[in-house]
Amino acid sequence: MITLNINGKNIRADVEPDTPLLWVLRDTLQLSGTKYGCGMALCGACTVHLNGEPVRSCSTPVSAAVGKKIVTIEGVGRDRVAKAVQDAWQRLDVVQCGYCQSGQIMSAVALLEKNRKPTDADIDGAMGGNLCRCATYVRIRAAIHEAAKSLA
Amino acid sequence: MTTTRIENESRRRFLQGAAGLTLAIYLPAATAAGGSKKAAGAAGFEPNAFLRITEDNSVTVISKHLEMGQGTYTGLATIVAEELDADWSQVRIEGAPADAKRYNNLLWGPAQGTGGSTAIANSWEQLRKAGASARAMLVATAARQWKVPPAEIVVAGGVVMHKASGRKASFGQLARAAADEIPPADVKLKDPKDFKLIGKRVPRKDGADKTTGKAVFTQDIHLPGMLTAVVAHPPRFGAKVKSYDASKARAVKGVVDVVQIPSGVAVLAKDTWSARKGRDALTVEWDESAAFKLGSEQILAQYRELAKSPGAVASQTGDADKALAGAARTLEASYDVPYLAHAAMEPMNCVVQLGKDGCEVWNGEQMQTVDQMALAKLFGLPPEKVRIHMLYAGGSFGRRANKDSDYILEAAHIAKAIDGRAPVKLVWLREDDMRAGYYRPMFHHRLWAGLDDQGRLVGWRHRLVGQSILAGSPFAALVKDGIDGASVEGATNLPYAIPNRLVELHTPTNIGVPVLWWRSVGSTHTAFSTECFIDELAQAAGKDPVAWRLSMLEQHPRHAAVLKLAADRAGWDTPLPSGKAGERRGRGVAVHESFSTYVAQVAEVTVKDDGSYRVDRVVCAVDCGIAVNPDIVRAQVEGAVGFALSTVLNGGAITLTDGRVDQSNFHDYLTVRIGDMPRVEVHIVPSAANPTGIGEPGVPPLAPAVANALAAATGKRVRKLPISADLLRA
C-alpha cells in the first residue's frame, strides 16, 4: 500500500511500486483524463505535474511519485494559469479528437507557470514532446499566446 | 430525398419516459434502404429519430455519425438548430445506437457508418427537415394554446413568441403539448440568406469536455468486474499460433486468464499494466508456414516490373498511345509512396460484454452495420441483439472503419473464449496498433505525357500498381472489371483538358499486407503523382505552373476558382523573399478534388545546404459548398496539412523487412510535431451549393505542393515519399 498526493488529496493505492504512474491513475484510481498514447515518453498524452514539473506518467514508476504533489487534468483547473489555458483552448476551439489534449494542456500550463510571455520558439521547445495526430498545432500555439495575454 | 416524411415519434411512444417531443423522420423504406424492394415490406416506413425536445428546455440532437475529431457532432447539431431556431446553448448531442434502418448513411444505401467525408453531405436535407418540422410543431402548439394564427408567431433563440399579444414560451414549456401534434406534411426550409448559425462561427460542443479530461473514449470505459486484455500478435502477417506456454504469464500478479484466439494469445488481467507484463512473459511459438515474408524493397521491385506492361483499363479518352507516339516531345516519370499507418492517438481498443442472449459493445464506432453483422455472426445472435455504444474516437483517419472488423472481432473472440464471464476491454499497445497492418497501400505510379510543338498537353498515360482495398472485403462488389475505384480515384477524374488519355491499373494479389482506406484514400497517392507530374510538364513546356493549370481547367470552374484564390492569397505573382545565406527557398502549388470538395494549396519551403528543409507557410483555398461551420472547416484543413506533412517528412513510412514491420512506435514512425508545423492560412470560397465533406479533402494537395516547392527551390525533383533530405543537398 502506498500513499499518493493527487490533486491535493492523499489517496492510498495497493499497487506494485514499479507500476507506471499512468496506469495507477487510469486503472486503479479511475482518473482517466490522463491518456495512454505510446508508453515510451514519446507522445506526451500522459503528461501530469509532479511538484509542478511536467512528467510523462507512462514512464514514471509510481514509487517515484510518492511524497510529491501530483496534479492531473482533473485537478489542474483550480489553478489560475490552467483556467486561463483551458478558456483559451475553448475560445479558439483547439480540440479535434481531443485524445492528446489533456497532455497538451498540462504541458502548456507548466510552460506558462514559468514563462508568462513565451515566444513561438519557447512554445515549440516546451510542447515538442506532445504529439497531436489531428495536428491542432496551429491553434495550440495561438491558444498559448492567448492565455499568456489574458494572464498579463 | 424529396420524399422524406416527418412523423411524430412521441405519439408512438418510441422513447418511453422522455416527456416531450421526439421527432422522427420517416423515409419511405425504398429510399431508406437504398432502393431495395425487399426492405419496403408490410410496414412500409421505418422511423428515423434525430431530435428530442424535453421539458427541461434541452434540445438533443441524435448523431448517427462518429465524432472522431472532424467536428461532426457540432456540424450536425448546427443544421438542426438552424431550422429549429434553437439557442445554441440549449443544444446537446447524443450518439445514435447501431440501427441501419433508422440511421443509415444516405450516401451508402442500407448501411450505417461514417466515412468518405459524407456526414454533413448526407445529413444536410434530412436534418434541416427534422429541425424545420419540430419548429412548425412548436409553432402550431403555441398557436393553439394562445388562439392566434400560426403565421403571426415567430421563433428566435429558442423562444416562441407572439408579438401582438406579448406572449412567449420556451421550447421546454411547449414540448409536452407539442408531442401530440401531427407533423406538417410539407415543411418550408429557410432561405440561406436567413441563416443565423450556418456559416457563422459556432463553438464546438465537445470543447469543454475535451479540455478538462471529461470526454469519454473507449480507453476510459470501466465496467464492474471488467478484465483488460493485451494480446501477443504474430510477428508476420498470416502467421498463426503453433503452441504457447503461459505458466510465467499466469504467475504475474493481477493476471486472471490466458486464452488462445485466432489472432494470437490474449492475457486477461485486472488492469492494463498487469496484462502487459503477462503478455511479455508469454512464450509463443508461431507457425509461419503461410506467413507473408517479402520486404518493401522486394514488393517495390515487383511493382516496377508490373508497371512495364499494360494493366486493366480504368478509364480512356481518345487514343493516348497514338498521341504519345506523335507528340513533339514526351516525358516519363515514376512516383512511389510507401505503406502508412493511421497511428490515431488513441490506439485501437474495444469493450465487449457478452450476455446470455445478446452482447454490448463500447467503441469509437465508425461502421456500425459491418461490425454489427460480424459480431452477430461470431456470436450466433440476431444483429439487433448486438448493441453498440458509439463513443468519442481519439482519431481514426479510417482505421476504425475496418472492413474486416479486425480489432472488434479480436475483443469479441476473447469475450467468447471466457464464455462472457467478465466484460473484456481489449487494449492495443502502440506497438500492436502500429504493426497490425491495414495500412494505406504502397503504390507505384508510372506516367507518360506528350506535348505538341506549342507546349500543349496532347497525350497522357498513367499506370498504377498497388493492392486493392475493397477486394475480399464486404465491399468487394464495388470492384468492377478488375478496377477498384479506391485505387484510381483522383487519377481517372483528372480535371485537365487533355484530349487523349489512358489510366491503367495493376492489382497484385500476392501481397499479404492488409490495406485500408486512410484519410482521403486513393487521392493520397494519385494527387501526389499527377500534381507533381503536371508541374514537371509545366516546367518542360516553359509555362508558369498556375497559369498552365488554369489554361486546362476551363471546364472545371471550381478547380480553377480555388487555384486562383490560393495563388492570389499566397502572392504567387510576387517573388518569394529569399532566405538567409545558405538557404534556398521555393514555392509550389497543387489542386485536387476529393469527395466533391475542391482544395488548392501553395506551399513555401526553405532548404538548407545539407538538404534539411522546412515548410514555412501553406496557403489553402477550399470550396466545400456551404461551409456549415467555417471555423471547423478551417480547423480541418489546418489539421489535414499537418497530417499530410507527416507523409512528406523523413520517417513518415511503414516499411517491411522479410515480412516483419520495421516500425513500432513514435520513435521510428515519425509524425509531425509542433516545431514542424507551418503557418497555415485557409480561405473559403463563398458558395450556395449543398455542403460536401471536409474531413479528408485538405490532405491530397499538400504532398505535391511541398514536393513542387522543393523542386522549385533546389532544381531537384524527388519522386518518392517521404522526401529524403539527402537528395536535396546543395
Ligand code: FES
Ligand atoms: S503515453 Fe506517455 S508519452 Fe506517450
Ligand code: FES
Ligand atoms: S486532438 Fe486528436 S490527437 Fe490531438
